[in-house]
Amino acid sequence: xxxxxxxxxxxxxxxxxxxxxxxxxxxxAVSFAYPDGTQALVDVSLRIAPGxxxxxxxxxxxxxxxxxxxxxxxLRPTSGRVLLDGLDVRGxxxxxxxxxxxxxxxxxxxxxxxxxxxAEIAFGPRNLGVxxxxxxxxxxxxxxxxxxxxxxxxxxxDLGYSRRKLLALxxxxxxxxxxxxxxxxxxxxxxxxxARVRAVVAAAVxxxxxxxxxxxxxxxxxxxxxxxxxxxxxxxxxDGAPEVVFAEDAWPALRATYLxxxxxxxxxxxxxxxxxxxxxxxxxALRRASTKSR
Amino acid sequence: MAIELSAVxxxxxxxxxxxxxxxxLSVEPGRxxxxxxxxxxxxxxxxxxxxxLAPRAIGGRLEGSVRIDGADTAAxxxxxxxxxxxxxxxxxxxxxxxxxxxxxEEVAFGPCNLGLAVADVIERVWWALGTVGVEDLAPRDPAxxxxGQAQLVALxxxxxxxxxxxxxxxxxxxxxPAGTALVADALARVARETGAGILxxxxxxxxxxxxxxxxxxxxxxxxxxxxxxxxxxADPRLAGFGVExxxxxxxxxxxxxxxxxxxxxxxxxxx
Numbered sequence: 001x002x003x004x005x006x007x008x009x010x011x012x013x014x015x016x017x018x019x020x021x022x023x024x025x026x027x028x029a030v031s032f033a034y035p036d037g038t039q040a041l042v043d044v045s046l047r048i049a050p051g052x053x054x055x056x057x058x059x060x061x062x063x064x065x066x067x068x069x070x071x072x073x074x075l076r077p078t079s080g081r082v083l084l085d086g087l088d089v090r091g092x093x094x095x096x097x098x099x100x101x102x103x104x105x106x107x108x109x110x111x112x113x114x115x116x117x118x119a120e121i122a123f124g125p126r127n128l129g130v131x132x133x134x135x136x137x138x139x140x141x142x143x144x145x146x147x148x149x150x151x152x153x154x155x156x157x158d159l160g161y162s163r164r165k166l167l168a169l170x171x172x173x174x175x176x177x178x179x180x181x182x183x184x185x186x187x188x189x190x191x192x193x194x195a196r197v198r199a200v201v202a203a204a205v206x207x208x209x210x211x212x213x214x215x216x217x218x219x220x221x222x223x224x225x226x227x228x229x230x231x232x233x234x235x236x237x238x239d240g241a242p243e244v245v246f247a248e249d250a251w252p253a254l255r256a257t258y259l260x261x262x263x264x265x266x267x268x269x270x271x272x273x274x275x276x277x278x279x280x281x282x283x284x285a286l287r288r289a290s291t292k293s294r
Numbered sequence: 295m296a297i298e299l300s301a302v303x304x305x306x307x308x309x310x311x312x313x314x315x316x317x318x319l320s321v322e323p324g325r326x327x328x329x330x331x332x333x334x335x336x337x338x339x340x341x342x343x344x345x346x347l348a349p350r351a352i353g354g355r356l357e358g359s360v361r362i363d364g365a366d367t368a369a370x371x372x373x374x375x376x377x378x379x380x381x382x383x384x385x386x387x388x389x390x391x392x393x394x395x396x397x398x399e400e401v402a403f404g405p406c407n408l409g410l411a412v413a414d415v416i417e418r419v420w421w422a423l424g425t426v427g428v429e430d431l432a433p434r435d436p437a438x439x440x441x442g443q444a445q446l447v448a449l450x451x452x453x454x455x456x457x458x459x460x461x462x463x464x465x466x467x468x469x470x471p472a473g474t475a476l477v478a479d480a481l482a483r484v485a486r487e488t489g490a491g492i493l494x495x496x497x498x499x500x501x502x503x504x505x506x507x508x509x510x511x512x513x514x515x516x517x518x519x520x521x522x523x524x525x526x527x528a529d530p531r532l533a534g535f536g537v538e539x540x541x542x543x544x545x546x547x548x549x550x551x552x553x554x555x556x557x558x559x560x561x562x563x564x565x
Contacts, residue, residue, distance in 0.1 A: 036438070059470040059471075059472055060443065060468075061440055061443075160334050161384055162333040163333065163334070184468075188384075188464065188467050190331070190332045190497060190536045191537055192332060216469070216474075258472035259470075259471055260471055262541070263541040266563075266564070267560070267563045271560070279545055279548045280548075283552045286554055287554060
């Protein structure tokens with residue numbers, strides 16, 4: 001065993017106070033059809049308060065990525081409206097949206113283009129007008145947050161897939177947007193990489209940012225997010241805290257979208273311990289039950 | 295009969311550091327060998343070496359030997375190698391040929407090149423698409439698939455060649471839980487029913503707990519742990535190698551670590 005695998009990654013140091021503050025996000029009866037006729041979203045209404053952490057789950061093709069692409073103007077609704085602080089994003093220039101909503105793609109190779117890791121990360125904030133020492137500081141903080149400080153001078157394509165993905169995340173972090181949207185941030189990551197992503201999410205939430213993440217990783221979802229939105233066939237099927245969405249009475253709806261609750265939730269229900277979406281909650285419930293029976 | 299790696303060391307062309315150092319492993323017919331390890335521990339390199347692509351196609355320096363059913367891969371022709379050993383890359387979308395207009399043609403591309411009769415090609419294409427559950431994608435344009443769909447189609451293309459050995463680099467990385475379970479069960483069935491030997495690189499240890507016979511842990515280019523899947527996946531050293539243990543193992547460990555008893559009722563509740 002090597003020492004570098006045993007240390008939990010450090011939480012990034014808190015950044016400057018959030019400016020501008022996180023906006024409220026509202027989807028008003030949003031429907032979206034792709035040009036080939038595929039109906040990806042059907043009448044989605046959703047309100048996300050400033051600073052909320054929201055995981056979006058659902059099977060491949062359920063509309064998750066389509067939904068989040070409406071947040072930064074990559075897609076515009078076929079009908080309905082997307083509002084940031086009450087303002088229809090349709091009238092907002094994409095460059096203005098980019099200052100408020102940062103989106104890290106599922107496939108980092110759709111996002112990376114620069115010849116050096118540091119240039120890749122500097123590109124976004126430079127376009128926001130950040131220069132000099134402030135720019136350097138943003139780049140080094142973002143690199144530090146994902147554990148790539150040693151690779152600042154590397155070519156992004158000399159990094160393995162998992163580190164390219166962390167780099168894409170860092171380049172979005174460097175934008176310091178009040179809303180952070182992550183499309184399957186943990187795929188392809190090993191345990192250490194997942195821990196880094198978790199720390200990034202926790203730090204962003206701690207700073208008051210709104211974090212919206214698409215994920216198939218139910219452990220990550222249950223442990224790192226306060227709200228879970230389950231999508232099926234372009235609609236919102238379930239919406240609530242992990243304790244609600246992964247509770248036994250929600251399993252039929254969950255399974256209808258081909259999702260399985262996390263193991264601690266299943267074990268808790270079988271043992272009559274109530275809703276136990278995470279290991280920590282499960283163990284606490286088990287402890288209460290065993291104290292009571294004594 | 296097996297893919298046998300003996301004392302394999304490999305260094306990429308132009309690299310100063312060896313990517314693999316002294317690896318001994320064998321992939322046996324009808325069995326699933328799971329490979330886990332931290333990022334950059336050598337898993338993808340192992341796939342390229344075991345599949346004979348490194349150094350053949352990408353250069354670099356190989357020491358030791360890689361034998362497929364007794365024949366040294368260094369002495370085999372590319373087409374012989376390709377017929378025995380099917381390789382699925384980590385970035386599945388990059389594997390699609392880009393030359394076909396439909397998923398059906400994409401999956402037929404390999405079998406056609408094997409010179410099979412048309413009826414056999416058709417049979418194989420539907421079998422492969424059905425095995426991974428994507429028959430409905432047959433008329434679609436391969437360039438317009440989602441990440442998960444592209445991964446399933448790329449896997450079907452490899453399966454359609456019916457290779458004796460399959461080397462799969464994270465075949466479920468883009469898949470949802472249902473797709474992951476589908477692929478896991480399909481691979482187990484392919485191993486059992488066609489006798490294919492499968493080397494499966496996978497971060498999702500729950501998948502390996504379900505279908506792997508053996509598991510090897512890579513760390514810094516070497517095999518750090520290897521043995522029967524159940525033993526390796528429950529090994530307390532696993533997390534230290536940057537590998538998350540299966541959910542069942544984690545839950546049991548958490549309960550025990552908190553001083554509570556791991557009872558038979560608990561063990562039953564997670565079955």
